[in-house]
Amino acid sequence: MTEPPVTRGFVGRRRPARPDRLPPGQYDAGEQWPVLAAEPTPLVATDRWSLTVDGLVEHERTWDWAGLRAEPHERLTVDLHCVTAWSRLDTGFTGVRVADLLAEAGPLPDATHVLAHSSTGYTANLPLADVLDHPAWVVWEAQGAPLTPEHGGPARLLVPHLYLWKSVKWVSRLELMDHDDPGFWERGGYHDRGDPWREQRYQGDP
Numbered sequence: 457m458t459e460p461p462v463t464r465g466f467v468g469r470r471r472p473a474r475p476d477r478l479p480p481g482q483y484d485a486g487e488q489w490p491v492l493a494a495e496p497t498p499l500v501a502t503d504r505w506s507l508t509v510d511g512l513v514e515h516e517r518t519w520d521w522a523g524l525r526a527e528p529h530e531r532l533t534v535d536l537h538c539v540t541a542w543s544r545l546d547t548g549f550t551g552v553r554v555a556d557l558l559a560e561a562g563p564l565p566d567a568t569h570v571l572a573h574s575s576t577g578y579t580a581n582l583p584l585a586d587v588l589d590h591p592a593w594v595v596w597e598a599q600g601a602p603l604t605p606e607h608g609g610p611a612r613l614l615v616p617h618l619y620l621w622k623s624v625k626w627v628s629r630l631e632l633m634d635h636d637d638p639g640f641w642e643r644g645g646y647h648d649r650g651d652p653w654r655e656q657r658y659q660g661d662p
């Protein structure tokens with residue numbers, strides 16, 4: 457692999473190789489992938505794992521581990537942006553599109569928001585458009601290996617166009633609602649939507 461040429465005056469200084477890929481106020485964490493969680497890491501065995509889509513849907517749906525992995529899935533490479541300012545570029549995942557999972561349950565016309573739940577009780581709210589009109593996934597592999605428990609394995613939500621707190625680890629339920637209901641960090645003063653490119657970190661940001 458060839459490195460981009462280094463400008464003399466910048467030798468040894470931390471300098472993002474791909475500044476165009478970094479939202480305002482973020483730094484490139486390189487190969488590092490910090491672990492952030494409000495709760496201790498739960499060990500969820502795959503034979504006990506399930507994901508339910510319920511709330512404002514035509515028919516509630518639950519996938520077990522084999523059922524999820526039997527859904528059409530894809531490999532993807534995305535950039536992760538944590539509100540604590542690190543970004544991890546080009547992280548590879550394998551997973552199913554949230555839009556495909558929701559389609560199987562049939563969102564009702566009144567549904568406007570999703571509340572994503574972790575089996576731990578952690579939650580994050582999302583406008584339905586953020587998982588239907590933007591790519592978002594439930595993923596079970598990262599960097600070619602099974603998603604580790606620390607990073608949300610067996611499976612986590614991945615909504616890479618928003619700050620990473622929206623990407624609920626150990627995801628167990630996607631609840632469709634007709635109103636916005638703030639999740640764990642949103643109740644704690646973080647922005648309701650969390651678009652890193654608009655630097656929507658805290659309530660009151662644009």
Ligand SMILES: Nc1nc2c(c(=O)[nH]1)N[C@H]1C(S)=C(S)[C@@H](COP(=O)(O)O)O[C@H]1N2
Nearest residue numbers: 491492493494538574578607620621623625
């Ligand atoms: N269940 C759960 N999911 C969570 C969190 C959490 O505390 N609990 N933290 C969020 C935050 S703030 C970040 S930055 C990412 C961290 O994911 P990582 O540990 O894989 O880097 O998970 C998000 N999903």
Ligand SMILES: [Mo]
Nearest residue numbers: 492538539621
């Ligand atoms: Mo975060």
